[in-house]
Amino acid sequence: MKTIGVFDSGFGGLTVLRELLPLLPGDRFLYLGDTARLPYGSKSRATIARYAVSSAKFLADQGAELLVIACNTATALALDDIREALPIPIVGVVEPGAESALAAAIASKQGAAASQILVLATAATTQSGAYRRTLEGLGLRATEKSCPLLVPLVEEGWLDAATHDSVTLEVLRIYLLEAMEEAPAANVLLLGCTHYPLLRPLIETTLEDLRHPMRIIDSAAATARAVAALAPQDVTSTASSPTRCEFYATDSIEKFQRLGSTFLGRELPEVRLIDLGG
């Protein structure tokens, strides 16, 4: 049995944990949402790095032998700082996401060389240029688009007809039209924030309305596969020990359980409140 730490500024990283659980049955998972200091996406590199390193250290102190930075902003701006601070393997979401985009580009009718990847992300992730550099390193053309209103819309829950999804569709239309001005040939859309998978049906509707089909990729599944490759399944453990999940948050437990279940796709058991200072 291994202990795997999963960290996000809030709830979005639970979409990564959701993909991890079936790949690594019998392991112990520690999830930390740094909800007292979220959002990271609108803050500066120095502040994000300070928050991310203290969060990562907390999980290592709890026994994590491998750490997943299930937050695009923390990965884009603080992966090197976290790796310097901790002697355990660290997996971020940017590289797996970029590799998924490469696979989608290769499989597309344009092929990788003629493909253009459009990355939707927070302001901080976009400003860091981490996705663009990583995608260009894989030989892909890439454009990043900052979408500051998408996280608040997901957290407000305006995701279906009963909850004002018309506003969310209009915001998506505006962001995608602005992005397509810069990247008219984009054929792969990479969701560069762990909140965005919850918007996927609305993004598909918007792309249909704009008559601009794109293959949509998120990094959750690819990140989970990268973790499973690093932490290969211990065959004996599968049968003997059940998967254990422990949840920690730095702010309101009640809100964490309520919002978190949407991202994890099932009820959250006990969540423990911790204080990382501040």
Added chain:
Amino acid sequence: MKTIGVFDSGFGGLTVLRELLPLLPGDRFLYLGDTARLPYGSKSRATIARYAVSSAKFLADQGAELLVIACNTATALALDDIREALPIPIVGVVEPGAESALAAAIASKQGAAASQILVLATAATTQSGAYRRTLEGLGLRATEKSCPLLVPLVEEGWLDAATHDSVTLEVLRIYLLEAMEEAPAANVLLLGCTHYPLLRPLIETTLEDLRHPMRIIDSAAATARAVAALAPQDVTSTASSPTRCEFYATDSIEKFQRLGSTFLGRELPEVRLIDLGG
């Protein structure tokens, strides 16, 4: 010359400072935006109190003799904690805002007894019930409406036709229609968040479209008058010393200067980065 501290989680409190400056010329103002830990409005009471007390203490340590909590969320959830922690006079925004609403209700054709006050605010402010209690204590009927998307929309700057104000108008229409179901006779609208004065023209447009006229009140001017009454102008200082403003922020100086000038209505001079932990 007195030293007056003004504190907000971010930039909104600058709308209060803007009203204070002409009332107290010659005084020294210290403004702190706790931008590394914003927003407060979506967080729990315990976390908000911890952040607000440490911010208030910082301003007292810098010499503030009187403190203005220019943040509705911090006032609603942490005013008592701040008063317990510091031996200096503390002025919040809830009481002056409520008194302005009372004055508007008395001046309305319905009169105070038949008036109904609608308060728009963050989730945390609404959940605290601070405005409802204070307004009811003044003999007024009050309804609070949580509007989590308004702060992100103001920070994204979607406030005029060139910047997608149609989305902001639609969000306002949804929030106001929902609020009016609960409070159909509302005739006074109290802006219970220091970000909202920037939405005032769009709120007026929305109310016209809904054919539901209301008197709009914000607490910035009333708070400034309450402070001036507590800190009467030293006559000799007016002529001799110029007003001094010092600005502190816990996150990105560049963003503080850029966004802050919109709220203050003029350029911000030097902003100092400070670390309150976390």
